[in-house]
Amino acid sequence: MSEADFDIIVVGSGCAGAVAAYVAASAGKSVLVVERGNYAGAKNMTGGRIYSHSLKEVFPNFEEEAPLERKITHERMAVMDPASSMTIDFTSPELAREGADSYSVLRGPFDQWLAEKAEEAGAEYICGIAVEELIKDESGKVIGVRAGEDEITASVTIVAEGVNTLLCERSLGNARPKASQMAVGIKEVFELPAGVIEDRFLVPEGEGAAMLFVGDATHGKVGGGFMYTNKESISLGLVATISTAADGANETPVYQMLEDFKNHPAVAPIIRGAKMVEHSGHMVPEGGYHMVPQYVFDGALVAGEAAGLCMNMGYQVRGMDFAVASGRMAAEAAVEALDAGDTSAAGLAGYKRRMEDSFVIKDLATFAKWPHVMEEWDAMFNDYPVMVREVFNAMFCVDGQPQQHLSKRIMPIVKKQGLFKLARDMRGALKAL
Ligand SMILES: Cc1cc2nc3c(=O)[nH]c(=O)nc-3n(C[C@H](O)[C@H](O)[C@H](O)COP(=O)(O)OP(=O)(O)OC[C@H]3O[C@@H](n4cnc5c(N)ncnc54)[C@H](O)[C@@H]3O)c2cc1C
Known part of the structure; x- marks a missing residue:
C-alpha cells in the first residue's frame, strides 16, 4: 500500500514481538523483525511459566508444537524466615483445564519456536543488530528504524523492546520508569x-x-x-x-x-x-497499571513490557501472557490501519480499544494498588514469617512439658505483632489483591 520498505517493522523478538510478526505476516503483510540478540531468545529471561490462554488464541495447537517444559499442576507458596518454612501446597484438576492451564518454559527454545512461526508465516528476520532510533518524517510520524548503518522504512513500527525501554524513551518521548x-x-x-x-x-x-x-x-x-x-x-x-x-x-x-x-x-x-x-x-x-505509558503513536505501537505490561501479585507472576496478547492486538490494529490506508495515531487507535477491552488493561487496572501495598508492606517480608514460624512451632513442637490450649499458645504470638495492625494489613492486602 505504501512506498515504505515494509508494511510493518517489529523491534524485538520476545513474546510480544514474535507474536506481532506472526499475526501480521499471517494476514499477508510484509514484515521485518529486527532483534538485537544473535537469535530470538538469546537475551531473554523469565521465571517462569506462561499462562496459556493468550498463546492458545494465536496458536490453537501450541501444546503439540511449542517447546513447553511441564504443565503446572501443583502450586506452592512458602513463607520463610532464615531457618523455617511453611508451605501451602495446592493441586486441582482445574489447574490443568484447557485455557486455564499454564506451562513452564525456557526462553531460549521457546522464543526460537515463536520466531520460527513468524518466519514460516512470511516475516523476515535480521538478528544481531539493535535498533538505535526510530526515524520520523517532518510531521513527527514514525516511518521506520535506524539500525547500524541502515535506515529501513515501514508504514507501522511495533516496538516490542522489552523492559529496557531505551527506544521508547529516546524516540517516542515516554518517561523513564521510576526506580521504585x-x-x-x-x-x-x-x-x-x-x-x-x-x-x-x-x-x-x-x-x-x-x-x-x-x-x-x-x-x-x-x-x-x-x-x-x-x-x-x-x-x-x-x-x-x-x-x-x-x-x-x-x-x-x-x-x-x-x-x-x-x-x-x-x-x-x-x-x-x-x-x-x-x-x-x-x-x-513491577509498577503495574500506573507505569503503563502512551502506547499508540503516529506510525508506531508499543507492545509487551515496553508498555509496562507485567504484574507481580506475589502468588501470580504474569508478563508473558500480556506480551503475547498485546503483540497480537498490536498486529491486528496495524493490519486494520494498513487496510484502511491510515497509519496515523488515529488510524492505529484500534490497538488502544482492543487493549482496554481485554484482560490486559482490565487486570492491570483492577490490581493497580497492589504494587504500592507490597512496596510498603515491610512486615510481610520480616515480621510475619517469624510469626508464622512461632505459630507453627507452638502447634507442632511436643517436648513433654504440659501444654496449654492452642489458642493460649498462639494468641500471645499473634498479639506481639498487634492484632489491629495485623487486621489492617490483611484488609489492605485483600482489598488490593
Ligand atoms: C526473573 C523474572 C521472572 C519472571 N517470571 C515470569 C513468569 O513466571 N511468568 C510470566 O508470564 N512472566 C514472567 N516474567 C516476565 C516476562 O519474562 C516478561 O513479561 C516477558 O518476557 C515480556 O515479553 P516482551 O516480548 O515484552 O519482552 P522480552 O521478552 O524481553 O523481549 C524483548 C526483545 O527485544 C529485543 N530488543 C530490545 N531492545 C532492542 C533493540 N533496540 N533492537 C532490537 N531488539 C531489541 C530483546 O533482545 C528481546 O529479544 C519474569 C521476568 C523476570 C525477569
Whole structure:
C-alpha cells in the first residue's frame, strides 16, 4: 500500500514481538523483525511459566508444537524466615483445564519456536543488530528504524523492546520508569533427571510445580523467590527491588541473597546434587497499571513490557501472557490501519480499544494498588514469617512439658505483632489483591 520498505517493522523478538510478526505476516503483510540478540531468545529471561490462554488464541495447537517444559499442576507458596518454612501446597484438576492451564518454559527454545512461526508465516528476520532510533518524517510520524548503518522504512513500527525501554524513551518521548517501579531478577537453572524432579516435587510423571517464596528469600526485603520445574531442570531465582539492589547500605547484595536462598533448609534438598547450567539476570517492571505509558503513536505501537505490561501479585507472576496478547492486538490494529490506508495515531487507535477491552488493561487496572501495598508492606517480608514460624512451632513442637490450649499458645504470638495492625494489613492486602 505504501512506498515504505515494509508494511510493518517489529523491534524485538520476545513474546510480544514474535507474536506481532506472526499475526501480521499471517494476514499477508510484509514484515521485518529486527532483534538485537544473535537469535530470538538469546537475551531473554523469565521465571517462569506462561499462562496459556493468550498463546492458545494465536496458536490453537501450541501444546503439540511449542517447546513447553511441564504443565503446572501443583502450586506452592512458602513463607520463610532464615531457618523455617511453611508451605501451602495446592493441586486441582482445574489447574490443568484447557485455557486455564499454564506451562513452564525456557526462553531460549521457546522464543526460537515463536520466531520460527513468524518466519514460516512470511516475516523476515535480521538478528544481531539493535535498533538505535526510530526515524520520523517532518510531521513527527514514525516511518521506520535506524539500525547500524541502515535506515529501513515501514508504514507501522511495533516496538516490542522489552523492559529496557531505551527506544521508547529516546524516540517516542515516554518517561523513564521510576526506580521504585522496577525490580531485578536473577535466576539459575539446575539440571536433574526427570524422575528425580518428580520425586522431589511430588508431581506425577510429566507434570510440574510452581513455587513462590516470601520472606527470607530476599532477606526480609520486598520481593521473593521462585522455583519452576522444567522437564529435566529446575529454574530457581529471586526478584528484588532496584532500590534494594542499589542500596549501598544493604548488607546483603542480591547475588548473596540468591546464594543464601539456595542454602536455605527448604531449598537446598531440592537442588541437592544438581548441576547449575545457566545463570542470568534481567529487570522486571513491577509498577503495574500506573507505569503503563502512551502506547499508540503516529506510525508506531508499543507492545509487551515496553508498555509496562507485567504484574507481580506475589502468588501470580504474569508478563508473558500480556506480551503475547498485546503483540497480537498490536498486529491486528496495524493490519486494520494498513487496510484502511491510515497509519496515523488515529488510524492505529484500534490497538488502544482492543487493549482496554481485554484482560490486559482490565487486570492491570483492577490490581493497580497492589504494587504500592507490597512496596510498603515491610512486615510481610520480616515480621510475619517469624510469626508464622512461632505459630507453627507452638502447634507442632511436643517436648513433654504440659501444654496449654492452642489458642493460649498462639494468641500471645499473634498479639506481639498487634492484632489491629495485623487486621489492617490483611484488609489492605485483600482489598488490593
Ligand atoms: C526473573 C523474572 C521472572 C519472571 N517470571 C515470569 C513468569 O513466571 N511468568 C510470566 O508470564 N512472566 C514472567 N516474567 C516476565 C516476562 O519474562 C516478561 O513479561 C516477558 O518476557 C515480556 O515479553 P516482551 O516480548 O515484552 O519482552 P522480552 O521478552 O524481553 O523481549 C524483548 C526483545 O527485544 C529485543 N530488543 C530490545 N531492545 C532492542 C533493540 N533496540 N533492537 C532490537 N531488539 C531489541 C530483546 O533482545 C528481546 O529479544 C519474569 C521476568 C523476570 C525477569
